[in-house]
Amino acid sequence: MGxxxxxxxxxxxxxxxIDNTRTPFTDIAKKxxxxxxxxxxxxxxxxxxxxxxxxxxxxxxxxxxxxFIAYVGIFLEKSHQTKFVLERLNQIPYVTVAHITTxxxxxxxxxxxxxxxxxxxxxFKIDDIEGISRTETMISLEESIxxxxxxxxxxxxxx
Numbered sequence: 001m002g003x004x005x006x007x008x009x010x011x012x013x014x015x016x017x018i019d020n021t022r023t024p025f026t027d028i029a030k031k032x033x034x035x036x037x038x039x040x041x042x043x044x045x046x047x048x049x050x051x052x053x054x055x056x057x058x059x060x061x062x063x064x065x066x067x068f069i070a071y072v073g074i075f076l077e078k079s080h081q082t083k084f085v086l087e088r089l090n091q092i093p094y095v096t097v098a099h100i101t102t103x104x105x106x107x108x109x110x111x112x113x114x115x116x117x118x119x120x121x122x123x124f125k126i127d128d129i130e131g132i133s134r135t136e137t138m139i140s141l142e143e144s145i146x147x148x149x150x151x152x153x154x155x156x157x158x159x
Contacts (some may be wrong), residue, residue: 004049006119009034011156013042014052021055061112068113069140072123073105074132081131082106088129094122105136 006014009032014140016028025039032039046052061067082100089095089109098109109126113119119139127135 004051010042013039014152018152019023036063065114068115068119068144070111070119071138072111072126073136073142075108075134076106076132077133079106085129085131087118092122092125
């Protein structure tokens with residue numbers, strides 16, 4: 001499937017939804033001087049084309065007691081074990097992101113934990129997965145950049 005064409009109105013709608021996925025269509029319509037029906041139709045079109053895939057919440061993990069972030073590089077015994085290992089990682093709810101990678105690691109993942117003791121237990125669970133030869137962990141001291149909106153603006157300017 002080729003690239004989907006978006007116009008400036010689509011960009012503005014997406015921009016507002018990125019800021020707050022719960023923004024009512026009527027509020028978006030008022031700001032853009034269009035009807036709420038138009039917003040609804042355009043959002044539905046972007047959902048059907050796959051540009052919008054669901055919506056998400058942004059949680060304050062610190063307030064929930066899960067402020068500890070670590071990145072775990074995973075070395076596999078054999079690369080054909082990748083799918084099996086990913087299935088096992090998916091069973092650990094504290095593994096929030098996993099990427100198959102080139103370079104040093106076969107898989108690189110992000111974990112969220114309550115503290116260092118909790119993180120250690122999660123990492124031990126990862127280490128115990130059959131097919132993993134070893135792991136290497138990096139602790140995040142601070143998430144300094146997490147801005148998908150900046151990327152979206154860049155993509156829009158390139159279209």
